[in-house]
Amino acid sequence: DAGVIQSPRHEVTEMGQEVTLRCKPISGHNSLFWYRQTMMRGLELLIYFNNNVPIDDSGMPEDRFSAKMPNASFSTLKIQPSEPRDSAVYFCASSPQGLNSPLHFGNGTRLTVT
Amino acid sequence: DQQVKQNSPSLSVQEGRISILNCDYTNSMFDYFLWYKKYPAEGPTFLISISSIKDKNEDGRFTVFLNKSAKHLSLHIVPSQPGDSAVYFCAASADYKLSFGAGTTVTVRA
Numbered sequence: 001d002a003g004v005i006q007s008p009r010h011e012v013t014e015m016g017q018e019v020t021l022r023c024k025p026i027s028g029h030n031s032l033f034w035y036r037q038t039m040m041r042g043l044e045l046l047i048y049f050n051n052n053v054p055i056d057d058s059g060m061p062e063d064r065f066s067a068k069m070p071n072a073s074f075s076t077l078k079i080q081p082s083e084p085r086d087s088a089v090y091f092c093a094s095s096p097q098g099l100n101s102p103l104h105f106g107n108g109t110r111l112t113v114t
Numbered sequence: 115d116q117q118v119k120q121n122s123p124s125l126s127v128q129e130g131r132i133s134i135l136n137c138d139y140t141n142s143m144f145d146y147f148l149w150y151k152k153y154p155a156e157g158p159t160f161l162i163s164i165s166s167i168k169d170k171n172e173d174g175r176f177t178v179f180l181n182k183s184a185k186h187l188s189l190h191i192v193p194s195q196p197g198d199s200a201v202y203f204c205a206a207s208a209d210y211k212l213s214f215g216a217g218t219t220v221t222v223r224a
Contacts, residue, residue, distance in 0.1 A: 042116075042217065043203065100145070105150075105159070106157050107155065108157050
């Protein structure tokens with residue numbers, strides 16, 4: 001079991017650039033979550049997919065953020081254009097089922113927008 | 115609007131003693147509660163959970179207590195070990211949505 005794999009581990013980009021974060025969930029898990037961690041807001045849910053379908057994107061900050069899950073083994077979170085306030089650690093997590101099942105987190109992508 | 119609160123940002127405890135971490139919540143719809151542990155540069159890892167129909171769950175050195183009437187849960191670690199030094203997050207779930215507390219940094223002193 002390789003766990004949830006996120007790439008890249010670190011991303012430094014300039015304001016205005018497009019950023020794409022990637023996630024490979026654990027095989028067999030049908031729920032996938034993107035979280036963002038900041039000092040001010042802690043861990044906050046951005047979007048939740050179930051069986052590759054976005055179920056709840058109410059946590060996505062604004063239209064600059066978009067997420068896709070084209071298949072059961074891959075998801076992306078895109079920010080276009082990026083801004084300095086997007087600097088945070090972005091975590092992807094998966095679980096076998098959405099309800100009352102512990103999430104398995106990846107090691108995160110630390111994004112710095114200058 | 116923080117629905118899950120960990121009011122102690124840090125806790126220092128001597129090796130071998132008990133660590134007690136506290137968490138309060140406001141949403142009465144939460145029906146499942148979890149504790150996660152996080153080391154630097156890693157993602158949170160699941161530690162222990164409890165359903166709202168129970169008031170205690172134990173797993174080795176870790177015990178979680180739930181007081182629904184007070185909307186309060188706690189995590190007891192006994193005995194504390196140096197490897198327990200980490201950030202601990204309390205989380206609560208309603209349906210699929212997990213809400214996290216801000217975390218408590220535990221330092222276990224030798």
